[in-house]
Amino acid sequence: MxxxxxxxxxxxxxxxxxxxRDVRSREHARKLWPLVSAxxxxxxxxxxxxxxxxxxxxxxxxxxxLPAQHVFKPKTHFDDEEASRWRAxxxxxxxxxxKELVAEELSNRLNAGLAMLWAFKDEDASDYxxxxxxxxxxxxxxxxxxxxxxxxxxxxxxxxxxxxxxQAEPMVLGGVEIELGHAFDGRKALIGKSLGxxxxxxxxxxxxxxxxxxxxxxxxxxxxxxxxxxxRRQTYIYLHDLLYPLYAQLPAFIDNEQRHQFLVFADDExxxxxxxxxxxxxxxxEYPKGMVAVALVNGKNDQAxxxxxxxxxxxxxxxxxxNDQKCLRLTLPRPKGPTDLQAHRFHMTMxxxxxxxxDALVGYKYCNGVDNNHPEDDVWVAKRWIADxxxxxxxxVLPKRLAEPVNRLIAVVSDLRHNHSIAxxxx
Numbered sequence: 001m002x003x004x005x006x007x008x009x010x011x012x013x014x015x016x017x018x019x020x021r022d023v024r025s026r027e028h029a030r031k032l033w034p035l036v037s038a039x040x041x042x043x044x045x046x047x048x049x050x051x052x053x054x055x056x057x058x059x060x061x062x063x064x065x066l067p068a069q070h071v072f073k074p075k076t077h078f079d080d081e082e083a084s085r086w087r088a089x090x091x092x093x094x095x096x097x098x099k100e101l102v103a104e105e106l107s108n109r110l111n112a113g114l115a116m117l118w119a120f121k122d123e124d125a126s127d128y129x130x131x132x133x134x135x136x137x138x139x140x141x142x143x144x145x146x147x148x149x150x151x152x153x154x155x156x157x158x159x160x161x162x163x164x165x166x167q168a169e170p171m172v173l174g175g176v177e178i179e180l181g182h183a184f185d186g187r188k189a190l191i192g193k194s195l196g197x198x199x200x201x202x203x204x205x206x207x208x209x210x211x212x213x214x215x216x217x218x219x220x221x222x223x224x225x226x227x228x229x230x231x232r233r234q235t236y237i238y239l240h241d242l243l244y245p246l247y248a249q250l251p252a253f254i255d256n257e258q259r260h261q262f263l264v265f266a267d268d269e270x271x272x273x274x275x276x277x278x279x280x281x282x283x284x285x286e287y288p289k290g291m292v293a294v295a296l297v298n299g300k301n302d303q304a305x306x307x308x309x310x311x312x313x314x315x316x317x318x319x320x321x322x323n324d325q326k327c328l329r330l331t332l333p334r335p336k337g338p339t340d341l342q343a344h345r346f347h348m349t350m351x352x353x354x355x356x357x358x359d360a361l362v363g364y365k366y367c368n369g370v371d372n373n374h375p376e377d378d379v380w381v382a383k384r385w386i387a388d389x390x391x392x393x394x395x396x397v398l399p400k401r402l403a404e405p406v407n408r409l410i411a412v413v414s415d416l417r418h419n420h421s422i423a424x425x426x427x
Contacts, residue, residue, distance in 0.1 A: 001063040004035040004045050007416075008409060010316040010378045010401040014042070020061040023047050027201070027236045033189035034413050037065060042416055074186060074410045075151050081187035082155050088180055089158075094212060098178045098204050099143060101217035103159045106134070106176075107141045116161075117338075118198065118224035120237055122244070125379060127396045130239065130247040132198060134174040137163040137341050147172065149194050150356045150406050155187075157199075166284060166349050172197050173348065179203045192238040193406050196352035199238040200224055242354065242362060242403040246335055246347040254382050254397060255334065255367035262330040262350075262402075263311045263363035265322035270358050271296060274328050277353055282332075285346050292346075293331040299324075313375045314400050315363030322361045331368055359405035366397045 002020050009016035017038060023029050029047035036042045045063040052058055089095040109116050116134040138161045145160035159176040174197050191199070202220050204212070223235040239247070245260055252258075264274060275294050282292035299308035311327050312319035319327075330350075335343035354360050366380050374381070380397040 001037060001045065001065070003038045004047075004063045005038050005042070006032050007034045007036055007412060008404060010399070012316065012318050013412065020047065020063055023061065025049075025236075027238070030189040030192055030238075033186065033193075034409070034416070035063065036416065037063070044413070044416060074190065074413050075153055078149070078151070078153050078155075078187050078190055082153065085187070086156065089178070092180060094204055094207060094209055095158075095178050095180060097209055097212045098202070098207075098217075099158045101212060101214060102176050102178070102202065102221065103141050103143050105214065105217040105221060106159065106161060110135050110138055110141060116221060118200070118237055120224070125241065125244060125396075125399050126248055128251070129249050130244060131249050131338050132247045133338050134161055134198060134200070136173070136339065136344055137171075138173050139163055140170070145172070145175075148356070149190070151190075151194075151410055155191065163345075166281070166345060171345070171348065172352075174198045174200070176200045176202065180205060188238075190406065190410075193240065193409065194355055195238065195240055196243070196348055196355050198243070201236045201238060203234050203236075240351065240355065240403065241399055241401075242351045243347065244398055244402065245364060245366070246344065246351075247338075248398055249337075250334070250366070250397065251395075253384055254395070257368060258334045258336075259331055259368045260334050261332075261365040261368055262328075263315055263365070264328040264330065264354065264358075264360050265312070265315060265319050265363075266328075266358055266360040267323060268326065270360065271323070271326060271328050274353070274358065274360075278328075278330055278350070281346060281349055285342055287332075287342070287346075291333060293329075295329050295331075296326055297329050298326045310372065311363065314365060314372050315361055316401050319361060319363075354403060355406070359407055360403070361401075361405070362403040363400055364398060364402050365400075372400070 003017055005014050006016040006018055007013060018032065023032070026047070026049060029035070035045050035047070037045050044066045046066055048062050048064050050057060050059060050061040106116060117131070118134060119129055119131040121129045140162045142160045142162055143158070145157045146154055147157060148154055157175040158178050160172055161174040162170040163173045165171055177199060179201055200221070220235050224237055264271065266274070275296060278292065278294045297304060297308050297311060299305035308327060311329065332346070333343065335347065354362055370380070378401065379399050382395045382397050383392040384395065386393055
């Protein structure tokens with residue numbers, strides 16, 4: 001199968017497709033998950049990578065239909081895969097050694113006051129790189145740190161980078177997961193869609209204990225400063241789109257005011273809670289009064305209605321399914337760079353709240369007041385006049401839609417399998 005349907009996109013459910021040759025890696029496929037067949041049956045598919053023999057293509061990349069199940073519950077599937085993974089790593093001395101070495105390298109850097117820089121470029125989302133420091137604001141490194149998902153499951157982070165709490169618990173600033181080379185799994189896809197921090201995934205398939213040394217740990221962590229899309233690599237970074245505005249290295253000409261805006265659609269109760277939470281967060285992190293503007297856009301009159309519809313146009317055509325009367329508009333300073341701790345803590349806490357504690361649709365404007373002149377485009381494009389050449393240059397900035405509820409995704413996937421099973425039984 002050469003083409004598949006991307007179930008969730010800014011254009012709506014089942015509205016986007018992708019060719020197998022355009023999927024760059026197993027990790028890229030995980031980010032696109034779930035994918036279904038393009039023949040109308042909407043069976044879930046997985047991406048199969050191309051294979052080569054002596055430099056010659058032996059098998060082209062393609063999509064393969066997954067075995068049908070009468071009942072598919074993503075949460076149960078996640079829990080089963082987490083349990084299987086835990087059993088596998090418990091039995092692996094290589095996994096244990098790799099985990100200890102990575103934690104030791106991060107702890108040594110933290111104690112020495114050194115950064116742990118990472119960087120990559122997502123060609124689908126922006127012309128500009130994403131860059132960060134995994135240890136910014138950190139005060140400890142922990143092994144086997146438990147985390148709760150928005151859908152009620154638990155999983156273990158092999159290595160967690162923690163910082164002082166903004167509220168009650170230590171803040172998770174980043175994580176590392178050691179992989180043993182198992183094939184594509186829904187567990188990793190669901191984790192990637194739930195996290196409010198960078199997750200570094202390190203593949204130790206076929207490595208021996210002798211190869212796992214302190215020098216290896218240093219090398220594999222610093223590999224995150226190179227592009228992760230150039231072929232199959234040992235180190236890969238999972239980063240939710242909601243955090244792209246925090247880490248994107250945008251040039252100054254993009255926005256003179258250096259302020260950006262998040263547009264949140266959710267039910268009334270959630271929006272009211274978010275107003276309180278975001279104001280409390282701004283106070284806690286000591287932003288000057290008015291620097292973080294939190295406002296509800298309530299479409300009660302014609303002017304307000306137009307503002308609401310323009311916000312909905314940014315996030316995508318399904319905005320009215322979340323709230324057709326109001327949304328939250330959050331305007332705040334753009335991060336000054338990879339060392340801006342205040343912005344780092346605000347954006348990461350905001351992401352955790354939106355991803356873990358709400359069922360919200362989140363849109364984005366890279367600067368306050370930018371007009372959405374091309375609503376059909378999924379990514380913002382900024383234009384710059386080049387006087388010498390008497391033309392405009394175009395620059396892809398960031399996606400217009402950053403997040404949708406993982407619980408919605410789970411419900412749709414469950415319904416997919418259920419409906420296909422019924423259709424199969426009726427044949």
